[in-house]
Amino acid sequence: MNGKIIDKVKFPSPNPRIELSVVTYLSNNLKVKGLLAVPKGKGKFEAILYLRGGIKSVGMVRVGRIIQFASEGFVVMAPFYRGNQGGEGNEDFAGDDRYDAISAIELLREHPMVQQERIHLFGFSRGGVMALIAGIMSKHIRSVVTWGGVSDMVLTYIEREDLRRMMKRVIGGTPTKFPKRYKWRTPLYELGKMNAPVLIIHGVKDKNVSVEHAYRLEKRLKELDKKVETWYFDEFTHYFPPSINRETLHRLCLWMKKQ
Numbered sequence: 001m002n003g004k005i006i007d008k009v010k011f012p013s014p015n016p017r018i019e020l021s022v023v024t025y026l027s028n029n030l031k032v033k034g035l036l037a038v039p040k041g042k043g044k045f046e047a048i049l050y051l052r053g054g055i056k057s058v059g060m061v062r063v064g065r066i067i068q069f070a071s072e073g074f075v076v077m078a079p080f081y082r083g084n085q086g087g088e089g090n091e092d093f094a095g096d097d098r099y100d101a102i103s104a105i106e107l108l109r110e111h112p113m114v115q116q117e118r119i120h121l122f123g124f125s126r127g128g129v130m131a132l133i134a135g136i137m138s139k140h141i142r143s144v145v146t147w148g149g150v151s152d153m154v155l156t157y158i159e160r161e162d163l164r165r166m167m168k169r170v171i172g173g174t175p176t177k178f179p180k181r182y183k184w185r186t187p188l189y190e191l192g193k194m195n196a197p198v199l200i201i202h203g204v205k206d207k208n209v210s211v212e213h214a215y216r217l218e219k220r221l222k223e224l225d226k227k228v229e230t231w232y233f234d235e236f237t238h239y240f241p242p243s244i245n246r247e248t249l250h251r252l253c254l255w256m257k258k259q
Contacts, residue, residue: 003106027103034079037070046118053125073251132187197227202237
């Protein structure tokens with residue numbers, strides 16, 4: 001069953017009020033691993049599915065970041081994606097690994113400490129496209145936040161010459177030769193199915209994922225009369241200064257809780 005936890009190993013937590021575990025769960029018959037953070041306390045919590053950026057070891061889930069979100073009063077699940085950290089299968093850059101996100105939503109819905117109808121999606125960088133796809137595919141989402149997030153895979157191929165070799169290998173070729181494969185990985189075309197409100201956070205000087213991704217996403221959501229809010233930061237790149245980062249994280253968590 002997708003989302004079923006089949007193994008759970010405690011992981012040292014830097015915060016005594018947060019319990020951390022590395023879990024192995026099922027995603028389309030594959031054993032996929034991820035990090036699960038659960039605040040200690042009574043009652044049920046809202047939940048965040050944290051969708052990381054990068055691919056393979058680049059952009060891997062960071063414990064400190066997950067603890068930050070959990071400290072705001074959320075159960076947090078952060079998939080490593082298939083093929084990583086001992087998980088089965090092969091990560092394929094918003095291809096079939098999208099089901100690792102969908103299955104993780106089911107994991108959260110079944111978790112005894114989670115309010116079933118209060119599950120949010122957060123995606124950073126490449127995780128932005130994962131969050132948007134999962135938000136389109138799942139009807140059990142309260143909100144979607146994309147921070148420095150990809151929205152258009154063809155634009156990523158055009159802008160990031162350093163990623164082209166990887167994208168051709170993982171996706172199977174170029175956007176010119178295989179336009180359908182890139183379109184399938186681009187949520188802009190399916191946003192009509194998005195019911196959850198979307199918050200877009202982006203640094204205007206971002207060179208890793210240009211702000212054009214955010215502009216295209218905002219434009220399409222508004223054309224479809226979807227609920228969207230934008231926080232653009234003129235002076236920042238893909239990475240925000242630590243104090244602004246923490247402040248923005250706190251603000252976005254408050255925004256989620258209002259949805």
